[in-house]
Amino acid sequence: MAQESEVASIPAADFGFAQGHEEEAEREYANYSYVREIFNRFMDNKGAFVSLVMIVLIIVLAIVAPMLSPYKFDEVNSTRSNLPPRVPGLEQVGLFDGTKDGVNVYAEKGISEEYHYFGTDSLGRDIWVRVWYGTRISLLISLIAVVIDIFIGVVYGLISGYFGGRVDIVMQRITEILSSIPQLVIVTILLVALGPGLGNIVIALAITGWIDMSRIVRAQMLKLKNMEFVLAARTLGASWREIIFKEVMPNCLAQIIVTFMFSIPNAIFFEAFLAFVGLGVPAPISSLGTMINDGYKSAMVYPYMVVGPVVVLGLLMLGFNLFADGLRDAIEPNQS
Amino acid sequence: MGRYIAKRLAVAALTVFIILFVLFMLLNFMPGSPFNNEEKMTPEQIATLKAAYGLDKPVIERFFIYVGNMLRGDFGVSYNIQNNMPIATMVGSRLKVTLGLGLEAGILGAIVGNLLGILAALKRHTPVDTVATVIAVLGVSLPNFVFALLLSYFFGYRLKLFPLTFNPADPIRSSVLPVIALSMFTLASMERYTRSELVSIMDSDYMMLAESKGLPRRKLIMRHALRNALISLITVLAPLLVNLMSGSIVIEKIFSIPGLGTLYITAIQSNDYNVVLATSFIYSVMFVIAMLLVDLAYGLIDPRVRLAGQKG
Numbered sequence: 037m038a039q040e041s042e043v044a045s046i047p048a049a050d051f052g053f054a055q056g057h058e059e060e061a062e063r064e065y066a067n068y069s070y071v072r073e074i075f076n077r078f079m080d081n082k083g084a085f086v087s088l089v090m091i092v093l094i095i096v097l098a099i100v101a102p103m104l105s106p107y108k109f110d111e112v113n114s115t116r117s118n119l120p121p122r123v124p125g126l127e128q129v130g131l132f133d134g135t136k137d138g139v140n141v142y143a144e145k146g147i148s149e150e151y152h153y154f155g156t157d158s159l160g161r162d163i164w165v166r167v168w169y170g171t172r173i174s175l176l177i178s179l180i181a182v183v184i185d186i187f188i189g190v191v192y193g194l195i196s197g198y199f200g201g202r203v204d205i206v207m208q209r210i211t212e213i214l215s216s217i218p219q220l221v222i223v224t225i226l227l228v229a230l231g232p233g234l235g236n237i238v239i240a241l242a243i244t245g246w247i248d249m250s251r252i253v254r255a256q257m258l259k260l261k262n263m264e265f266v267l268a269a270r271t272l273g274a275s276w277r278e279i280i281f282k283e284v285m286p287n288c289l290a291q292i293i294v295t296f297m298f299s300i301p302n303a304i305f306f307e308a309f310l311a312f313v314g315l316g317v318p319a320p321i322s323s324l325g326t327m328i329n330d331g332y333k334s335a336m337v338y339p340y341m342v343v344g345p346v347v348v349l350g351l352l353m354l355g356f357n358l359f360a361d362g363l364r365d366a367i368e369p370n371q372s
Numbered sequence: 373m374g375r376y377i378a379k380r381l382a383v384a385a386l387t388v389f390i391i392l393f394v395l396f397m398l399l400n401f402m403p404g405s406p407f408n409n410e411e412k413m414t415p416e417q418i419a420t421l422k423a424a425y426g427l428d429k430p431v432i433e434r435f436f437i438y439v440g441n442m443l444r445g446d447f448g449v450s451y452n453i454q455n456n457m458p459i460a461t462m463v464g465s466r467l468k469v470t471l472g473l474g475l476e477a478g479i480l481g482a483i484v485g486n487l488l489g490i491l492a493a494l495k496r497h498t499p500v501d502t503v504a505t506v507i508a509v510l511g512v513s514l515p516n517f518v519f520a521l522l523l524s525y526f527f528g529y530r531l532k533l534f535p536l537t538f539n540p541a542d543p544i545r546s547s548v549l550p551v552i553a554l555s556m557f558t559l560a561s562m563e564r565y566t567r568s569e570l571v572s573i574m575d576s577d578y579m580m581l582a583e584s585k586g587l588p589r590r591k592l593i594m595r596h597a598l599r600n601a602l603i604s605l606i607t608v609l610a611p612l613l614v615n616l617m618s619g620s621i622v623i624e625k626i627f628s629i630p631g632l633g634t635l636y637i638t639a640i641q642s643n644d645y646n647v648v649l650a651t652s653f654i655y656s657v658m659f660v661i662a663m664l665l666v667d668l669a670y671g672l673i674d675p676r677v678r679l680a681g682q683k684g
Contacts, residue, residue, distance in 0.1 A: 216387045217391050218656055220621070220655070225395055226398065313636070315640065336528075336536065350514050350518050354513040
């Protein structure tokens with residue numbers, strides 16, 4: 037055959053042992069724990085890292101800024117109303133120098149030693165302090181609401197998924213009906229019925245926000261409950277409580293944390309939305325939402341009144357969204 | 373398919389009924405009085421007023437009277453906003469405005485978002501892709517009112533290209549900014565989704581096969597990649613519709629558009645019980661219908677959905 041003779045004609049010197057891969061196999065890789073691996077992947081993601089810095093910075097400012105400023109968030113001072121922003125240092129460069137239409141309002145009022153970084157509102161309250169105080173309130177509302185959500189959602193989802201059968205059918209019909217009412221309608225109606233207030237906003241957000249969480253956890257439970265480790269636990273005589281909360285729940289932690297992070301910007305948005313509808317936290321407390329709602333009417337004349345809260349709210353939502361994205365990609369690298 | 377549709381319709385109708393019941397009961401606990409100067413009125417006057425509006429009957433009876441009237445197109449009358457004005461007339465024209473706004477924003481967002489997504493996927497890892505990704509991240513993360521305020525400040529106030537608030541005499545020019553602001557979320561999520569779908573399809577085995585068979589690139593993308601990418605877009609429709617609804621309320625307020633959203637806000641702030649009930653119910657019905665359509669579209673495209681539905 038022609039082919040055989042062709043093969044025979046190739047000189048034996050052209051052949052050698054392929055050894056490249058053996059060295060590869062012997063290379064030692066660093067051994068990382070699961071959490072460490074997620075952390076490394078998260079930090080490698082530029083957007084995620086920036087978001088982490090952003091969130092930390094905003095939280096630190098929200099805690100520290102109102103304490104360091106000489107002004108109070110509810111300090112009304114009619115002689116200092118509608119002052120434009122003025123920042124020491126930057127004013128030399130011509131930015132934030134407290135001028136409006138070329139006139140230095142601070143000098144005009146004889147208060148050139150005062151600095152309002154974001155200016156003041158129509159009642160003379162310092163916007164810088166109010167923004168960071170409002171950030172505290174917005175963060176507080178959303179964090180508490182989301183923590184309650186997580187609690188209800190996780191327990192509901194785990195129980196519904198674990199017991200299955202009739203329990204599951206009834207529990208799933210309930211969530212189906214609840215989720216078919218738009219969240220914005222039920223939140224506003226609840227607040228209308230309960231009356232506006234910090235606690236009531238938290239309650240309204242918590243009552244409506246847990247459904248997504250319960251679905252995700254239930255799906256996870258359905259996936260895990262037939263696995264060997266659950267069977268092993270059951271064989272060893274573990275009660276259903278132990279199986280649900282000690283065996284399965286720790287295995288859902290990654291999904292729970294990712295959903296938690298995605299729920300926070302959603303809650304922050306809803307707080308702002310409620311303020312827009314007129315159901316925000318009552319004065320004199322400020323939240324980012326109520327400040328935007330108060331400031332947007334005069335946004336064309338005094339844009340700085342709304343720029344501060346809008347920028348902080350935007351950065352906060354952007355930060356949490358990017359953070360959640362990065363975390364999800366770090367936990368499930370093949371999904372993205 | 374017929375059975376699937378019938379079943380979904382029945383579930384939707386039941387859901388609407390339950391929603392109405394829940395809303396009715398919740399609003400029954402609403403604080404404050406529906407009448408303007410109740411503290412100045414004598415108990416007899418209040419009783420007469422309550423009897424006139426049918427508020428003296430038990431809650432459950434009132435609920436069924438309300439449902440009966442509603443089926444005949446009567447949503448009751450407004451107490452505070454416009455005295456004794458039938459709500460059906462108040463809502464009618466506003467609903468058209470809101471639906472129009474949502475539809476325009478949805479279509480604009482879908483078209484631009486898809487084009488951007490396709491562009492980003494085809495020009496992967498180029499500056500075009502980066503710009504599209506940045507737009508998508510901002511659009512998904514930032515609330516609508518941020519865009520609304522930015523647009524109205526720069527294009528409305530500074531450049532004076534478009535009116536700052538809705539002008540009924542010039543509806544087209546005055547709806548440009550609201551529609552753009554409202555479409556941002558749709559645009560961004562469409563971009564994200566189309567890009568990631570297209571990218572995964574372009575790397576798939578069947579695309580490699582089609583390519584190795586020598587199909588021209590145009591045909592490859594139009595026939596094989598895009599079609600498959602667009603089919604699965606239905607999965608993002610539900611959150612988009614929700615966002616368009618909540619977004620439209622805020623956008624309508626910022627631009628003072630005479631739509632359902634502004635009526636909703638006014639009703640809440642003036643304790644107008646009937647109007648709050650009617651508007652929240654209309655929003656819920658729109659939501660249920662939208663979800664029903666999404667579900668039916670799912671069933672049409674993916675036979676597994678309707679088969680699973682038949683078994684249960």
